[in-house]
Amino acid sequence: MFPAVTRAFLLSSMTPVCRSGVTVRRYCMKNPTKLRVSEAFLDAQVGEKVRIQGWVRSFRPQKQNLFLHVNDGSSLKSLQVIAPAAMNDPLLGFGCAVEVRGILKKSPHSKQPVELEAEQIWVIGECNPVDFPFKIKERHSLEYIRQFLHLRCRTNAFSSLLRIRSEATAAVHSYFKNNGFLLVHTPTITSNDCEGAGELFQVEVGQGISWFWSFFSVPVYLTVSGQLHLEVMSGAFPRVYTFGPTFRAENSQSRRHLAEFFMVEAEISFTESIEDLTKVWKIGSTGFTNCTKQKNLITYTEAIDILKRSSETFTFPTDWGCDLMTEHEKFLVKHCGNIPVFVTDYPHDLKPFYARDNQDHPKHTAAAVDLLVPGVGELSGGSLREERLDLLRSRLGECGLEDTYSWYLDLRRFGSVPHGGFGLGFERYLQCILGVDNIKDVIPFPRFSHSCLL
Structure with missing residues (x-):
C-alpha cells in the first residue's frame, strides 16, 4: 500500500530538494x-x-x-x-x-x-469495495447500517442526519442566547438523584471498593439531569440553561430510550405561570407552535376523561393517580389533531419533591407540564418549583431526604423567588422533526442496555 501511495505523491513541484544536507522546500x-x-x-x-x-x-x-x-x-x-x-x-x-x-x-x-x-x-x-459493507448501487436501511457504528457516517442517510443534528444544536444555542439565557455547564458527575427514580449509574474507583473508600468519599453518579444545578444558578441569574449528556440506567431497548442522551434544560426565575414555560418551548425554528394559543393546553383530568371516552384498549386502567404511558400519550396527540399538546396539573404524588404543590385538594395536583408530540409521545417535561420553605421541608421529610437536600432548603432560605424549568430530550426532538422511527438512528454512538459499542 505505502509504496504505491508514496509513488503517487512524487511530484517535482512538491518534492523536497536536499542541498549540502539542508532540505529546501519550494x-x-x-x-x-x-x-x-x-x-x-x-x-x-x-x-x-x-x-x-x-x-x-x-x-x-x-x-x-x-x-x-x-x-x-x-x-x-x-x-x-x-x-x-x-x-x-x-x-x-x-x-x-x-x-x-x-x-x-x-x-x-x-x-x-x-x-x-x-x-x-x-x-x-485505499478501500476494498468487496469487503466494504456498503455497496455502491444498493440502498441500505437504517437498521442495516446501525450494525456498523464505526462506518455508518460514510452513508448518505446517516451523514445527512449528523449534519442536521449539528445545525439543530447551533439553533438551540442561538435561540437561548438571543433570548437572554446564560449557558451553564452543569456537572456530569453528581451526588444527587434529581428525578428520584433510582435509574442511576454509580461511579466507582476500582473494583469491589465500598463507596466510603471511593475517590469522592460519598456515593456519586452520572447525572440524570442538570436541573438542580440550574436551580442553584437561578438564584443569581433570571434565565439559565444547559445542554449536555445525561444518563439513565433503564433496562430498555425500545425505540425511544437510550442510556446516554443529550438534554436541553432551562430554568426561569420570577415566574408563577406554567404558560411562561410553554412559551420557551418554541425553540429555534423547530416548527412547533405555541400550543397555548391553539387551546391545546389540557389538564391531566381532561386527559383521563378523553382516554376513558375512547374505544382504545390500554394495558392498565387510566384512572386518576395512574401515570400516562406511551400509548396514552400518542393517543392524546392523535385525538388533538396530531399537533404538539401540553398536558398539565399531574397528580402531586406522581411528581418529584421539587414540583410545586397546587394545594387543590381533594385532587391534589402539582404545577407540572409535559409536551407530547406526534410519533414520539413525551418530548419534554417541566414544572414550577416549590419555593415555599415549609411545604418543601415537609415533602422532603416525607421522602426521608431532608438531610440529603439541606442545601436545597438553603436556596429557599436565602433570597428565593418563584421559578420553574423544563428538560427536553434532544434525540427525541430530532426523531420528531425528522420522522425517524428509532432513537438509535439520530445519535452518533447509541448506548442502551446490553450494548455499548466503541
Missing part, C-alpha cells in the same frame, strides 16, 4: 486553492485550478475517461470528477480516500452545476 510554488465540495458548488472558483479531498462515492471507468463522484461530508451532493483513463490505478475505487487537483468547470449537464477536470489524483487511503 514554498514559493503556488498551490491550487483547497475547496470543500460544498464550496465548489458555489461557482466562485470556476475556471481556476483547485484541489479537493474526500471519499469516492462512485467510480465508473470507461475506455477514454474515468468518472468519479467525490464527497467530503460538507454536502449531500458529490462532486463529479472527470479524468483521462490513463490516470486509473488499482487502488482507485469505491470507498477510497483521494485528493484531486484540476480545473473546476461549468458542467454541460443540468443535474450538476460544476465538475472537476482532474490533472492529478492521489489515493490517500
Whole structure:
C-alpha cells in the first residue's frame, strides 16, 4: 500500500530538494486553492485550478475517461470528477480516500452545476469495495447500517442526519442566547438523584471498593439531569440553561430510550405561570407552535376523561393517580389533531419533591407540564418549583431526604423567588422533526442496555 501511495505523491513541484544536507522546500510554488465540495458548488472558483479531498462515492471507468463522484461530508451532493483513463490505478475505487487537483468547470449537464477536470489524483487511503459493507448501487436501511457504528457516517442517510443534528444544536444555542439565557455547564458527575427514580449509574474507583473508600468519599453518579444545578444558578441569574449528556440506567431497548442522551434544560426565575414555560418551548425554528394559543393546553383530568371516552384498549386502567404511558400519550396527540399538546396539573404524588404543590385538594395536583408530540409521545417535561420553605421541608421529610437536600432548603432560605424549568430530550426532538422511527438512528454512538459499542 505505502509504496504505491508514496509513488503517487512524487511530484517535482512538491518534492523536497536536499542541498549540502539542508532540505529546501519550494514554498514559493503556488498551490491550487483547497475547496470543500460544498464550496465548489458555489461557482466562485470556476475556471481556476483547485484541489479537493474526500471519499469516492462512485467510480465508473470507461475506455477514454474515468468518472468519479467525490464527497467530503460538507454536502449531500458529490462532486463529479472527470479524468483521462490513463490516470486509473488499482487502488482507485469505491470507498477510497483521494485528493484531486484540476480545473473546476461549468458542467454541460443540468443535474450538476460544476465538475472537476482532474490533472492529478492521489489515493490517500485505499478501500476494498468487496469487503466494504456498503455497496455502491444498493440502498441500505437504517437498521442495516446501525450494525456498523464505526462506518455508518460514510452513508448518505446517516451523514445527512449528523449534519442536521449539528445545525439543530447551533439553533438551540442561538435561540437561548438571543433570548437572554446564560449557558451553564452543569456537572456530569453528581451526588444527587434529581428525578428520584433510582435509574442511576454509580461511579466507582476500582473494583469491589465500598463507596466510603471511593475517590469522592460519598456515593456519586452520572447525572440524570442538570436541573438542580440550574436551580442553584437561578438564584443569581433570571434565565439559565444547559445542554449536555445525561444518563439513565433503564433496562430498555425500545425505540425511544437510550442510556446516554443529550438534554436541553432551562430554568426561569420570577415566574408563577406554567404558560411562561410553554412559551420557551418554541425553540429555534423547530416548527412547533405555541400550543397555548391553539387551546391545546389540557389538564391531566381532561386527559383521563378523553382516554376513558375512547374505544382504545390500554394495558392498565387510566384512572386518576395512574401515570400516562406511551400509548396514552400518542393517543392524546392523535385525538388533538396530531399537533404538539401540553398536558398539565399531574397528580402531586406522581411528581418529584421539587414540583410545586397546587394545594387543590381533594385532587391534589402539582404545577407540572409535559409536551407530547406526534410519533414520539413525551418530548419534554417541566414544572414550577416549590419555593415555599415549609411545604418543601415537609415533602422532603416525607421522602426521608431532608438531610440529603439541606442545601436545597438553603436556596429557599436565602433570597428565593418563584421559578420553574423544563428538560427536553434532544434525540427525541430530532426523531420528531425528522420522522425517524428509532432513537438509535439520530445519535452518533447509541448506548442502551446490553450494548455499548466503541
